[in-house]
Amino acid sequence: MSEDILGTAENWLRAGERVALATVVETWGSSPRPAGSMLAVTDSGRLEGSVSGGCIEGAVAEVAREVMREGTPRLLDFGISDEQAWEVGLACGGKLKVFVERLG
Template sequence: MSDQEDILGTAAEWLGQGETVALATVVETWGSSPRPAGSQLAVTASGRMAGSVSGGCIEGAVAEVAQKTMQDGQPQLLDFGISDERAWEVGLACGGKLKVFVEKLV
């Protein structure tokens, strides 16, 4: 079973338990990116999380947007990036970008 299947299964289980759930999916990467396109993070309104879209460096920001998306139902496309010049400051060998799509599951 792949990581993606695990996340989707967990999200489905949470939905079945009556939780409100949002799913964040990496849809595009460029340069240094800790997780590949297709990586997912499931978030519940009660604060449960499963999976990863970045190895931890942007999960908090994505979880905040997921909370808003669960409230208003509006999907969002998030754009994160760091320049080559600033990459060393956060422990990356080079800069990179990623786009994350956040949607409420129903």
């Protein structure tokens, strides 16, 4: 009943899926989801959990697919006005960092 992103992700792994896990590491301003919030993604396109109010999940899922192929974790910045930052903005004006890693 309760949310168990890791449990769901583990079940996907057992079922033979490739899985990546995205976790909110740090937030500034009015980011909707606190540090520790998780989003699990499979290469078949399944999603469970969230790292924002829905603004950046698509972009994170794209990176997650690369991460699950390459195996190298990535640290993503969102909403930060920096040339290195991801183009996707947050409507709320919040900023956050998301760590994406391959699971299993």
